[in-house]
Structure formats: structure tokens, C-alpha cells
Amino acid sequence: MSEHLFPHFQALKVSRLHDGEIVLAQLHRPEVRNAIDHTMVTELHELCADLEETPRILIIAGCTTDNGRSIFASGADIAQLKERTHQDALRGINNMIFQRIAELPLPVIAAVDGFALGGGLELALSADFRVATAEAKFGQPETGLGIMAAAGGTWRLRAAVGQTLAREILLAGRVLNGEEALEHHLVSSLHEPTQLLDAAVELAQNIAKQDSLAIQITKSVLAMPESAHPHVDNIAQAILFESPAKHQRMQAFLDRRKK
Structure with a gap:
């Protein structure tokens, strides 16, 4: 049985699983392919504050869009990103929340199906574990938009897949599918879409068995x-x-x- 938390949230659906030892946060802006906007960042901060006070294992997952396709996160909200200034960049809006997620007391698992691009991949990289489907797509298209992957998309990606492949992704726009991501250790396992969340929960339960x-x-x-x-x-x-x-x-x- 799941128990819904934070009913006032608009961009996230958060529930508590398995007697409260696991928290599931589903990104829920299907109309814009889960683009990460100010509201989602604010809600992620509120969720992190709760998990810092009462540590639990966190699973971050996407949702299904209106056309039936699964999506993790297509990136930052471009409409908002276009209006950001150098002062916003220095504030590290996305950088700060992804770092906070990475520093949560207990492990974080990203369950990725569909696109994890730009800020979506940076969000997944902030997790301790990534499980995915073969249909997942991982990429950092920021240089095509005149910016860089500044919210951990350089150094976390390099640490995960190595310098050579990171350069292909960051500088040449290469996008990895799920099988390539598994081959290069960007994800730890692949699952059928219908089994992805169950696999993430099973991993969380294995972690919960430890002290x-x-x-x-x-x-x-x-x-x-x-x-x-x-x-x-x-x-x-x-x-x-x-x-x-x-x-x-x-x-x-x-x-x-x-x-």
C-alpha cells in the first residue's frame, strides 16, 4: 500500500511505500514532457528537507504523457531557461537542488524510461543508482542551445562513463539508448517498462535491509x-x-x- 505525501505539490507526485522506509517521487508535468521548472525545483527542495530530517530511501521516476509514451525528464524548462541571466546562473538553481539530492543521507534511485535529456540526465546523475529500460534515452544537448551542462552534467557524467564518452555526449550531441547506457555503466540494470518501478523498489528494499x-x-x-x-x-x-x-x-x- 502507498501513502500519498505533499498533496499540495503540483509538479511531483510523492508517496510512501513499504511502511514508510521508501519514498517514491514521480515527476508529473506530462504536458511538457516533465520539463524541470521553478515549481518542480521548489518541490524537490521541500522533499529533500523532509528526507534530511527523516532519512528514507528515495526513488525518482517519470510518468506517462498524454500520447502514452513514458518520459523521465526532457530537460530544464526552456521557456524559463531562456529568461535566466548571469545572476541566475551564479545562483545555481538546478545545480543546488541536484547537489542536495546527491547529498541526501540515504541512497537515491533514478528509474528512467524514455527521455532523460539535459537537466533530466543531470537529475538522474545525482542519484546513487540508475535503473532503466532499453527505450531510455540519455543525452546532454545544452551546447546546441548555446549553453553548457552546468548542473553536474560535466563532472558527474565523466565520473560515470569516462572522459572519452563524456566528450561525445557533451560536445558532439551523442545520445545513448538503454543498452548503451548499461554497456558504459551509466545504469546498473535494464528492465521492461512494466517492471521498471518494481525493480527500483526491489533495489530499495535490498538497501533497507542494511543498517x-x-x-x-x-x-x-x-x-x-x-x-x-x-x-x-x-x-x-x-x-x-x-x-x-x-x-x-x-x-x-x-x-x-x-x-
């Missing part, structure tokens, strides 16, 4: 620069060695071995 504090600290350590290691690992492990869950889980493991 929440251990997941949060591991995610933070993964984001640290190489220069922070191994010292940050020792400090993080010291915290976990004293956690009640460590003792309980290890004792349960030892008890199972005795049977």
Missing part, C-alpha cells in the same frame, strides 16, 4: 576525495564500531552460525 547508519556513513565516505583516505575511513569505522546495530547484527550472525 541505516552504516549506509549513511558509507555513502558519505564514498563521496570523500582520495586525499581524505585512509584517515576518514578509520574515523567512520570508529563511529560504527560503537553503534548498537553493529553489536546486535554481529551477535545475530554468530548465533546463526551456531545453529
